[in-house]
Amino acid sequence: xxxxxxxxxxxxxxxxxxxxxxxxxxxxxxxxxxxxxxxxxxxxxxxxxxxxxxxxxxxxxxxxxxxxxxxxxxxxxxxxxxxxxxxxxxxxxxxxxxxxxxxxxxxxxxxxxxxxxxxxxxxxxxxxxxxxxxxxxxxxxxxxxxxxxxxxxxxxxxxxxxxxxxxxxxxxxxxxxxxxxxxxxxxxxxxxxxxxxxxxxxxxxxxxxxxxxxxxxxxxxxxxxxxxxxxxxxxxxxxxxxxxxxxxxxxxxxxxxxxxxxxxxxxxxxxxxxxxxxxxxxxxxxxxxxxxxxxxxxxxxxxxxxxxxxxxxxxxxxxxxxxxxxxxxxxxxxxxxxxxxxxxxxxxxxxxxxxxxxxxxxxxxxxxxxxxxxxxxxxxxxxxxxxxxxxxxxxxxxxxxxxxxxxxxxxxxxxxxxxxxxx
Numbered sequence: 415x416x417x418x419x420x421x422x423x424x425x426x427x428x429x430x431x432x433x434x435x436x437x438x439x440x441x442x443x444x445x446x447x448x449x450x451x452x453x454x455x456x457x458x459x460x461x462x463x464x465x466x467x468x469x470x471x472x473x474x475x476x477x478x479x480x481x482x483x484x485x486x487x488x489x490x491x492x493x494x495x496x497x498x499x500x501x502x503x504x505x506x507x508x509x510x511x512x513x514x515x516x517x518x519x520x521x522x523x524x525x526x527x528x529x530x531x532x533x534x535x536x537x538x539x540x541x542x543x544x545x546x547x548x549x550x551x552x553x554x555x556x557x558x559x560x561x562x563x564x565x566x567x568x569x570x571x572x573x574x575x576x577x578x579x580x581x582x583x584x585x586x587x588x589x590x591x592x593x594x595x596x597x598x599x600x601x602x603x604x605x606x607x608x609x610x611x612x613x614x615x616x617x618x619x620x621x622x623x624x625x626x627x628x629x630x631x632x633x634x635x636x637x638x639x640x641x642x643x644x645x646x647x648x649x650x651x652x653x654x655x656x657x658x659x660x661x662x663x664x665x666x667x668x669x670x671x672x673x674x675x676x677x678x679x680x681x682x683x684x685x686x687x688x689x690x691x692x693x694x695x696x697x698x699x700x701x702x703x704x705x706x707x708x709x710x711x712x713x714x715x716x717x718x719x720x721x722x723x724x725x726x727x728x729x730x731x732x733x734x735x736x737x738x739x740x741x742x743x744x745x746x747x748x749x750x751x752x753x754x755x756x757x758x759x760x761x762x763x764x765x766x767x768x769x770x771x772x773x774x775x776x777x778x779x780x781x782x783x784x785x786x787x788x789x790x791x792x793x794x795x796x797x798x799x800x801x802x803x804x805x806x807x808x809x810x811x812x813x814x815x816x817x818x819x820x821x822x823x824x825x826x827x828x829x830x831x832x833x834x835x836x837x
Contacts, residue, residue, distance in 0.1 A: 452564025548587020628661025
């Protein structure tokens with residue numbers, strides 16, 4: 415399938431509409447949809463919403479990208495990852511319907527997911543935007559139950575525009591007339607664009623800092639909106655940025671419960687959202703597995719963030735952790751702002767080892783990554799692979815090894831480690 419449909423990006427909906435029509439327009443037969451766009455936090459927020467909905471006993475479809483270790487991670491049917499036989503039959507059906515017509519990898523897999531969701535009974539559907547929003551292949555549902563926009567920042571500028579207002583306009587393209595939207599913490603320039611589009615469409619907004627608030631007091635997560643205050647445990651996902659992601663998810667869950675006329679279990683659902691969530695490669699501790707064993711006695715961590723805002727969030731996470739001699743192992747794609755990602759991290763690490771991402775033609779050469787790291791203020795060297803890089807890091811006395819810079823590198827690490835991927 416990768417040979418037939420290479421991983422090109424070509425933002426348009428024409429091919430998607432054509433294929434959906436041939437398959438009977440499954441996008442019109444989905445369980446109620448929550449559509450999630452944004453630059454950072456989409457996956458974590460979706461995972462928390464799913465954990466909360468499943469705590470209510472609901473069956474939840476979920477679509478996410480990219481996958482880490484296995485393609486199956488992209489399609490979760492009524493709570494379980496799609497099986498190999500079901501995936502094979504599904505892709506055969508979609509390929510047959512598409513025939514020889516041009517289509518991208520992401521488009522055909524998105525259509526496959528929508529078809530699977532339409533054919534499998536469930537109570538809710540969570541759709542994560544792949545890139546942008548306005549012209550993303552997921553943006554084909556006429557009237558979702560709810561939209562969510564997580565923080566908007568600079569990323570994919572060559573496709574979405576090189577300013578926050580331009581990028582925010584693409585993200586706000588998921589808004590639908592009359593459909594409510596939860597808006598996470600935003601830069602003012604992005605929020606202005608989102609609010610203007612919502613006003614044109616008559617789409618009610620529930621905005622962080624206006625309609626709901628979230629923060630930490632005495633090591634507890636405190637969430638408040640017009641329905642009251644929730645005093646909750648801290649999220650299972652580490653990092654200060656997960657507080658905002660949790661607030662966004664709770665705001666979404668509270669709105670969905672209000673739509674359904676439910677309120678008696680709000681606190682229990684919110685607690686489940688933040689404590690039962692699991693989302694690999696988001697500052698994930700790899701405690702077992704081949705690479706974890708190799709790193710000992712150092713602890714091994716994995717994060718897939720890959721843009722400047724993710725670098726800031728990861729730096730804040732490291733700053734909040736117990737002191738340790740931290741060594742970064744970093745590999746990135748050449749579409750990313752590597753200097754903008756590394757500069758916030760430099761004060762929190764002793765050194766960096768650069769690697770290339772196996773199997774990715776767009777990987778940055780390790781020597782280039784090391785050069786950027788040196789410019790950012792980090793002592794840097796290179797390594798031919800992650801295993802060797804871990805040995806180099808522990809040989810220098812590192813007590814914490816953090817592999818970072820790309821979800822594609824994270825997927826490779828999870829496959830090599832053999833433990834820690836989605837289930």
